[in-house]
Structures are given as C-alpha cells and as structure tokens.
Amino acid sequence: MTTQMKFAARMDRMKASEIRELLKLLEQPGMLSFAGGIPDPALFPADRFAEAYADALSPARQAQALQYSVSEGYLPLRDWIAGRMAGLGIPCGPENILITSGSQQALDYLGKLFLSPGDTALVQWPTYLGALAAFNAYEPRYERLEINDNRPAAEITAAAGDGAVKFAYLSPDFANPTGRTVDRAGRAALLARAEELDCAIIEDAAYQGLRYEGEEVPPILALELTQKGDLDACRTIYCGSFSKTLSPGLRVGWVVAGAEVISRLVLMKQAADLHSSTINQMAIHQVAKAGFDAHVSGLRAVYGRRRDAMLRALAAEMPEGVEWTRPEGGMFVWLTLPERVSGAFLLEQSIAKEKLAFVPGQAFFADGTGGNSLRLSFSNSSEAQIAEGIARLGRVLRQALGE
Amino acid sequence: MTTQMKFAARMDRMKASEIRELLKLLEQPGMLSFAGGIPDPALFPADRFAEAYADALSPARQAQALQYSVSEGYLPLRDWIAGRMAGLGIPCGPENILITSGSQQALDYLGKLFLSPGDTALVQWPTYLGALAAFNAYEPRYERLEINDNRPAAEITAAAGDGAVKFAYLSPDFANPTGRTVDRAGRAALLARAEELDCAIIEDAAYQGLRYEGEEVPPILALELTQKGDLDACRTIYCGSFSKTLSPGLRVGWVVAGAEVISRLVLMKQAADLHSSTINQMAIHQVAKAGFDAHVSGLRAVYGRRRDAMLRALAAEMPEGVEWTRPEGGMFVWLTLPERVSGAFLLEQSIAKEKLAFVPGQAFFADGTGGNSLRLSFSNSSEAQIAEGIARLGRVLRQALGE
Structure with missing residues (x-):
C-alpha cells in the first residue's frame, strides 16, 4: 500500500x-x-416513524423521498426548525439553517471552516470527546475556556485578541460530560470576551430541550441577537440535533447562523456529502410536526x-x-x-x-x-x-x- | 460576525x-x-423500500434501527457488499469495508486522509465536478491524468516520484462527464505508473454496474489484487455507491481497501459524523438482498x-x-x-x-x-x-x- x-x-x-x-x-x-x-x-x-416512512414512500412522495435533494436541507424541515428557534428567542428564516447529519457533522464542518494548523480553539474543560475528535483533524491548539456554574465568569481565560483564537466551543446546557449549565451571566461574559477576541462562538445545544428542573436560560445566540438586533451581525453559531429527542439513527441535526456563514457551510456540505438523507429529513419533519413537544x-x-x-x-x-x-x-x-x-x-x-x-x-x-x-x-x-x-x-x- | x-x-x-x-x-x-x-x-x-422500512421499524428491530450504531457501518450490509466485491474479483471481509454517506463522502474523507495544501492530485481530464469540490477543501495542485479509451496508455503523465503526488483519481467505467471507459490495458498502465509514483489510486465506481453493451472490464482493484495477492498490499481504494442503482436519497455508499486504510477512515468518519444512518443501511441491505441483480x-x-x-x-x-x-x-x-x-x-x-x-x-x-x-x-x-x-x-x- x-x-x-x-x-x-x-x-x-x-x-x-x-x-x-x-x-x-x-x-x-x-x-x-x-x-x-x-x-x-x-x-x-417508533410507531410515528413507521407512519412517517410509509407516508414518505406513498406514491405521491416516493420520487422525492428517494431522490437527490438540495444541500441546504428539506425546506419544510428548515421552516419547522425556524419556528422552534423563534420560540427560543432566535427568529430566523430557512436561509439561516443548514441540515447536517447529526450535530457531529456541524462540528466537523465548523472545524474545517475556521481552523488551520496551529490556530487556537477555546474549549470547555472537560469537553465533549467528539468535539475534540472533530476539531483534531484540523490540528488546532486548545486553550481552556473556564466558564461554568461553579466559578465566576471573570475567570474566562484566553490568548490575546491577535486573531489566533478562531472560536470558543461549548455546550452551555447540561454539558457532556459534566452535566453543568452556564448561567445567563456566564453567557453574557463569554459574549463580551468573544467580542474582544473577535472569535466565533460554537454553541452546542445537543441537550438543550432536556431540562428537568430550574428555569430555561436563553441560548447564547438569543442573547447576542438581543444585543445586536440582526442575525447576520452575530458571531454565535448554534448547533442543534434530533438525536437526543427523536432518534440518533436517522442522523439529522442543524446549524443556525447568519446567512453568510450558512451559505459557506452549504457549499462545504455539497462538496463533502451532497446532502443529508432526503427520506430521513422528511420522516423527522413529519414526526416533529405531529408532536415534538x-x-x-x-x-x-x-x-x-x-x-x-x-x-x-x-x-x-x-x-x-x-x-x-x-x-x-x-x-x-x-x-x-x-x-x-x-x-x-x-x-x-x-x-x-x-x-x-x-x-x-x-x-x-x-x-x-x-x-x-x-x-x-x-x-x-x-x-x-x-x-x-x-x-x-x-x-x-x-x-x-x-x- | x-x-x-x-x-x-x-x-x-x-x-x-x-x-x-x-x-x-x-x-x-x-x-x-x-x-x-x-x-x-x-x-x-419504492415498494421494496416501503417494506424494508416497515420491517426495520417492526417491534423486534426498531430499537436498533433508530439508535446510534458503529462507525464502520451495519455489519450485514458490509457482509453483503463483501459478497458482491468477491463477484467482481475482489474477495474481502467486512474489515475491508466502510459504509459512507454516498460515495461523495468517501471522496471527502480520502482528500482529508491524503492531501495537505500544495500536494499533487492526478485527476481525469475532464473530471467529475464533485470530486474536484471535495478535494479543493484540502488545497491540492491538480495534474492531468491522461488516460481514456481514445488515447494510448503511454500518455499517462505525472510529476516525478518525489512523493508530491498523493493519489490518482478516476472513474474508470462510463465516467462522469465523458461516458468513457478505461480499458484493461489502460488500467494496467495506470497501476504501473502509480507504482513508480508510490501514490494511491482512487477508483470511483459509481456507475460500475450500469453497463449496456460490451464486455465487463475488471475493477482496477481486482487487477491489482491479482498482481499482489493481498488486499493489504494494494494501493487502490475502491468507492462504490447505491445512488445510481437503488436510491441516492438514502445516502449510502462504501469504500473497499486494505484493513489499515479502512481503520483510518473509520476513525475519520467517527470524528466527522459518527456513522451513516442506521435505518437507511438496514433498508438498503434488505432491498439489495431481496433482488439487487x-x-x-x-x-x-x-x-x-x-x-x-x-x-x-x-x-x-x-x-x-x-x-x-x-x-x-x-x-x-x-x-x-x-x-x-x-x-x-x-x-x-x-x-x-x-x-x-x-x-x-x-x-x-x-x-x-x-x-x-x-x-x-x-x-x-x-x-x-x-x-x-x-x-x-x-x-x-x-x-x-x-x-
């Protein structure tokens, strides 16, 4: 060989x-x-999925379900997600959403979009193992993003704002592996620090919907949007997933960001795997629409x-x-x-x-x-x-x- | 932003x-x-797919179909593919096969595995547009792989064997976009040249099964295996797809190579999107098994x-x-x-x-x-x-x- x-x-x-x-x-x-x-x-x-696949393969829809589709993702699913995001304080349109094959794929693409060898990525400490695996392929240096509910937000540390820091990655809600949540003050402090560093924030919201007690904390992207008033001006990139709520076996997740970031990720996805499975996006859409909450x-x-x-x-x-x-x-x-x-x-x-x-x-x-x-x-x-x-x-x- | x-x-x-x-x-x-x-x-x-999804979502199988699965791919599908590959002159086991999300994803991963900025990729001229898009992300130089049924194989040109050439990419059967097929002599000449250059060969077999006239030409990997007797000693990496035969909307393709190459691609896939859709792999397996030929x-x-x-x-x-x-x-x-x-x-x-x-x-x-x-x-x-x-x-x- x-x-x-x-x-x-x-x-x-x-x-x-x-x-x-x-x-x-x-x-x-x-x-x-x-x-x-x-x-x-x-x-x-499972029963709802059985119905959804049967519907997707009905005579009127089967040609679409089994065919190639657009890299952005199935439009009715993007519309449905846009509605959910509005409910979380992030009003947006389908042009702000890319469907990915699980949120893992979003992490890979974001690594590819931002990181060159030797660049700095700020990451939670400890961090979701799969995020480190995804970013490793692009050979960054890691620096500690010190922010959690047990420490003052002032301890967020990072290199100086010389452009070396490309993004801060964190899972702010019930993080893997610690289960910790970053509170509102911590999120605001992170936004301020990212502004100084001129770096992106990757908000991994894989567990966002699974809260068992306490008050909802708005997503980091929602807080930034409140400050800036325009999604295209925001530096936060929100990664969502149906893996923990509906099914991980279908591999359907999504990214929400300004239209320019999304259009670059769409080109990247087109080059990397054309699009996520058409029939799975249709099935997820039907099951979500029928009773997600x-x-x-x-x-x-x-x-x-x-x-x-x-x-x-x-x-x-x-x-x-x-x-x-x-x-x-x-x-x-x-x-x-x-x-x-x-x-x-x-x-x-x-x-x-x-x-x-x-x-x-x-x-x-x-x-x-x-x-x-x-x-x-x-x-x-x-x-x-x-x-x-x-x-x-x-x-x-x-x-x-x-x- | x-x-x-x-x-x-x-x-x-x-x-x-x-x-x-x-x-x-x-x-x-x-x-x-x-x-x-x-x-x-x-x-x-479509009717066979409707049956296959209903079976995958039956009580006995639904927990598996909707759950996370291994990065290598669904074992019964890899076994089935191994049987097909044996029929094409490439006897192999499931450890030689990775399931990808379409063969497009295989091209992305192979670009990631082999190319650093400035490396040389030999490509057919003209070339499948999606291959150039996939490789572009890794910033190679392209050189012309001059080999088709209208020209003598001796015209295969390439840089000297200084390690700059990482692979030769081609679609040897009814290529996109020309429809041309590389004959057996052309394939043998390419294998000899790749040996001199010590580079991999990426054999894009997306259209391989769709022959309407003329005699089957063995895959490049089959010819190399005949010469070397051991898949682990082969430099050819075969990329197959169900997109042109069963359905592109499910995004299921595969790579066949020596076990070491596959194990590296498995780690890469794990980091990039965990695995291809479980339920889609199960559905493709059932439809293929029931009557692919x-x-x-x-x-x-x-x-x-x-x-x-x-x-x-x-x-x-x-x-x-x-x-x-x-x-x-x-x-x-x-x-x-x-x-x-x-x-x-x-x-x-x-x-x-x-x-x-x-x-x-x-x-x-x-x-x-x-x-x-x-x-x-x-x-x-x-x-x-x-x-x-x-x-x-x-x-x-x-x-x-x-x-």
Missing part, C-alpha cells in the same frame, strides 16, 4: 482495538452500564426521574471525599474522586468485580488531566438499575479507598 | 445565486433537461434504450464538426463542438430559444479549458423527450454555427 497517508500517529493514539475489547466485556450477562451517553431506545417514537415532555419526565434516582443513590452510597454535579437536565452526572484514585483503574476494577461500566473522565480533557473523575450517564438505565449500579460503584470505591 | 472564516475567496467563485437563477429557469413548463446526472425516480424500487438488470434495459435513442438522434441531428462519445454504460454522452462555439453561450441560447438544458463542459476541467464541450445526460428523459431534445439542440447549434 501507499505511504502517503496523513494522521498516522495521531489517530493510532485512539486505539480502536482497546475500545473493542472493552465493548466485548460490556456484553457480559449482568453487566450494568452508565457509559454510553445514548437515549433509551424504548422511548423512541408532547414527545419531549414524556422524555423529560422519564429521564428526570432517572436523574433523581441517581442523585439519591449517590447521596446514599458515595464515601467521604467524592463530589458530583447536580445537573438540571441532559444525561450525565460528573464525579470527582479523591486525587489519589484513578478513574481508569476504577473502571477496570468495576468491570471485573462488580460488572459495572462508566467512562473515566480523563478522556474529556484536551490536556490529559482529570484522571480522578468519572462520567455517569443515567439516560439508558431504569431507576432500579441505577440504584443497583450506584451501590456497586460505592463498593468498588470504598475498596479502592481502602475503607 | 467574526472575520475568522477560511475559504472565502474560493467558495464565492461558485456563485450559488447564479445556480439558483438557472434552476428557476429550468422549472418553466415545456423545459427539457439533459443537465442533471440523476437516476429516473420512476425506476426506484434483477433490479439493476431492469435499469440497464431502460437506460440502455435511452442511450441508444440519444446516439441515434445525435447521428440524425448534429451538424458537421460536432463529435460525441459512445458510452458503453452510465448516464452521459459528451459532445465536443467546433472550437469557436462556447458551451456556456450555447446553454444560454438553448434555454431561451428552445427550452433545453444541459451542462457546459468547462466546469469539468480543473484548468478551466474545455469551453467547446457539453455534457448530456440521458438517464432521466424518455426516449421521446430525448428525440425532441436532441432536435432542439441541433437547431440551436446550427444557428450558433451560422448555418
């Missing part, structure tokens, strides 16, 4: 074989997993109870010295262990001795720190499994701490 | 607004179009008659000095006009005076030459529309030539 491939060293670090080994272990009978940040498949609106309200009730169950169990089972976040929504609780305990070691022990899986926190830090942390997902386990799983975690932890 | 975006100048060249204006004109009543290289939607196996054989009969109708009409209607290709398959006939006639001017005249559309050839040349050529697609017009459309083209041409 040819010797001309790039990326060898960097990609080999990710060790797909190790991940596969781990996945095999997870299939053992009796294993409980808080590892994957995935929706509960029992909650998918009612469906998401059902999800919030179930996931909210699971979050409660996890927080209750943690309070009962965790030994002294373990701290955790109290997410107002989303899918994740973030544990910080005593400094001497390694999350990776604990996972090994936990799988072997207690048949319990989770994700060690180190993976989410661009600088490889955070060894004494864990991410627990509560979205895909029943309340009983959560109680049992946290009891197992308590036993492993007490053993690791020598109690 | 921020000033940090890349690509401004290059992308603005593509003038989306002009394309939209043109598309509006195409919607006039009575317009005939040989422009789009798209399948005839009346030939989609019978379906494609039906397509070949219909498209073959349309090709015949176009060649017959061209022979009857074209004035002196116009030449055209005689494709053995695919969707395109390529016209070369007398030097003084511009394809772009002719399109303007043709839309205004005769309500006929096609694609001027210049767009397909990386160096902007080829002004006196046109691409005509016969796949999405009836035989009667083809006869009428070519008569219109004859009138416009004779007028342009002052006859």
